Amino acid sequence: MMSVKSDHEWRPLKHPNKTDISPLRQHVPEQQSLGPNQIAGAAHTVEVIRDGQDLFLEVQSLDLSTECYFTTRVPQGVFGNLEKVCAFLWNQRLAVADIAGEALNVLVLEDAGAKSQAPGGWPFF
Numbered sequence: 001m002m003s004v005k006s007d008h009e010w011r012p013l014k015h016p017n018k019t020d021i022s023p024l025r026q027h028v029p030e031q032q033s034l035g036p037n038q039i040a041g042a043a044h045t046v047e048v049i050r051d052g053q054d055l056f057l058e059v060q061s062l063d064l065s066t067e068c069y070f071t072t073r074v075p076q077g078v079f080g081n082l083e084k085v086c087a088f089l090w091n092q093r094l095a096v097a098d099i100a101g102e103a104l105n106v107l108v109l110e111d112a113g114a115k116s117q118a119p120g121g122w123p124f125f
Contacts, residue, residue, distance in 0.1 A: 041065060044094045044109070046087040055082045057096065059109060072109070079105060 045060045057074040079085050079098045087096050094109040 041111070042094075044087075046085075046094075046096055048082045048085070057082050057085060059094065059096070061094075061109070074107060078107065 041064055043062045043064065047058050047060065049056045049058055054076070056076070057079065059072040059074070061070045061072070062068075063070065074096065079096075080100045081098065085096050085098045087094060089095065090106065090108050095106050096109075097104060097106040099105075
């Protein structure tokens, strides 16, 4: 039980549904977090997840104003080696990137609620 808004109001915080996760799914030890003091309005954790032979990059986001969690899975093939992807701030937004040869590949997380065609809320690459 917790509340993001106040230490005096404890209540359940809904979290992502993990019941449909494959039993083979494992977290790769490397994970990076960027807290709300670094990114206005949200806290994020970037995780590399192994599901059998496949690796996936997921971003778990907690929107502090709505107290809702969102999960974004980065499309496969965007990055060559997910174990070398790093998370950082790009213009006060969460970004994930890798360097492949001379190419810098960057994806920046944006608030989908700020886009009129998107159905609102974090996250949106």
